[in-house]
Amino acid sequence: MADRPDGERKAGSNKPALALHVPEPKYRPGDTVDFSDLDIGEPGKQPRPDEACDPSEMGELAYGLVRVLGDDDKAHGPWDPKLDPETLRTMLHNMALVRAFDERMFRGQRQGKTSFYMKCTGEEATSVAAAMALASDDMVFPSYRQQGILIARGYPLIEMINQIYSNKGDKLKGRQLPIMYSSREHSFFSISGNLATQTPQAVGWAMASAIKGDSRIAATWVGEGSTAEGDFHSACTFATVYNAPVILNVINNQWAISSFSGFAGAERTTFAARALGYGLAGLRVDGNDALACFAAQQWAANRARANAGPTLIEYFTYRAEGHSTSDDPTGYRSAQERTEWPLGDPVMRLKRHLIAIGEWDEERQEKMDLEAAERVKAATKEAEKNGILGHGLHHPFRTMFEDVFEELPWHLREQSKQAIREREIKFPEGRPNA
């Protein structure tokens, strides 16, 4: 809406005054939320084109919403990946574990065990289901809300917690903000705190894989807000220019801290539609539908692996919690948004689907949730033996100067001596891990 009344004229001019549009979300704290005008389409209605199809032939998929799970909790249409019940139960289990992990780590931060945490509540399917559709050695370049990938790939919970606590067991030596994981063994790239930088890197990795005639592909995840970064444009350009075997996953969770998706352009078009201008395949998917998430990622992976081209996938979802432990969303959005979200909760929807096909029941669900909570609790206790943030059990002091370069240059050697002197002055009695 224009912030200047129509017809206003600048003094001394008979030309119409220009008006700046500053986007404003529909609902603010206290507002009654009504999402009934949101076009979410019908499950099973979207066509599933051939994986080698020309992007121009599938333009409509960048504007619609690929959905598989219906209100009847059954799978519908050509995008149904037809997964066996065991795989579905694994998917449900992974998602439940992510949720249990988030709950406990959030609480741990509030208890002062670490400085920072980020939940992915409501978005579990976009990482868990997508990761399960990739090969375990496909390289992933995630953003900061894809803990689901690590859990789906079987990364030990204790390693995640060691990193979150920055303790002496942290494989990243306490150097990174909590949740900025890295695991080469799990083909999981080091997470950056700078947004969208991972997107051209994923394209570069995919280009390298193609240069070497490898069979592994790359996938990256980025929030809808961060698609505004130049890096994302570079990633799309390089991906299309070199037909790189890469998947660009955009998680549209509606909110970038307090800025709604309108500040990344969502008032005008979809994020999947970005693909069309680049000549990339574009898919827009119900991000709370684990089967749709799996199917889209699998489609894009098959496409990339067949040298048929890169894909940009928008996952339409909702960030159910705050941006991080440092954020309080009650200050900028209506609490009703979460409850009114028309695409429901991804964990509950998959659970109901398994029950609907006769492969699950409430009793088993309850048992699974309990076991997930117990498993996280046990890993937490174990990790706490390595220390929590700010309690001295961090990596040895000297490691601060290591790995800046492969070899320690003279100026860092001198600075490390200075740091040791300071420590001796501060702690004349000596400290552990000195």
Next chain:
Amino acid sequence: MSTQTKKKAEAGADGERRLNMIEAINDALDIMLERDPDVIVMGEDVGYFGGVFRCTAGLQEKHGKTRVFDTPISECGIIGVAVGMGAYGLRPVPEIQFADYIYPGLDQLISEAARLRYRSATEYIAPLTVRSPFGGGIFGGQTHSQSPEAIFTHVSGLKTVIPSTPYDAKGLLISCIEDNDPVIFFEPKRIYNGPFSGFYDKPVEPWKRHPQSEVPEGYYNIPLGQARTVTEGEQLTVLAYGTMVHVAEAVCRQKGVEAHILDLRTLVPLDIEAIEASVEKTGRCLIVHEATRTSGFGAELSALVTERCFYHLEAPVERVTGFDTPYPHSLEWAYFPGPVRIGEAIDKILSE
């Protein structure tokens, strides 16, 4: 080396193989593409065309389109994909067409390439060598003349290397490509074709008459972090790099001053021992660079010399630099730290 460049290689009077700096860089890239199948050369116009300065001429034809290729006009993308390629295990050598164009790639260099080893505790590294022509004196105006080296020396995790002769350009570039850390390799474009003396009204000497244009065939390297003594002398120490090595040398020769001129070659890691040894001997130190003055690398050098050699100094450390203005097109030679500015500083130091 490529056929195209080979034709240009000339023998000097002594029958030795003489190359200019462009040919020496081409030779280094050719050798490394041959020796290491993980080396990739990419950048704007570097493929079929061979680069706007011809540094990659003939390389695509010889090594193939997936080893040497053109890129979109996107410095952020060039550096970003190079980081990803490095994570895969390749050894990319991206070219940024002019150092002035590097700024869109800064976040990928500073926050990503330079920090990857540290933040991943060595799980991932970024062994890239970013080549880029820099410096003025070619009537390039403000967007084709800058010397932004201090932006990079300020970043922990980056190495910065600047050659001043064909022999060094080849040996240093090979070391950079083999290095497992990200390196910024700035090529002083004013001296691509000859060792410019700073006397812009005189004809430029071609490289073939300079002893450092003798460039052996095949592989050799020059370790990073080692300065080169250009001339021995007792009267004062001159710290310089790139084009300014030759300008400082010409001014000292013209004035009959016996200076110990150190070509730093690598700014990070710096050869502090060579600097200390020289200043302790001469007691006087002049620092010369083309970049703007405030927070330039000369400020770091001046501070280091003052901190470490204070009691050997007989005169205040002097800096000769470009002015703190954008590089002016028509007034290029008024901006350039040429013989008059350097001569005046030498007189001042020696009069103390």
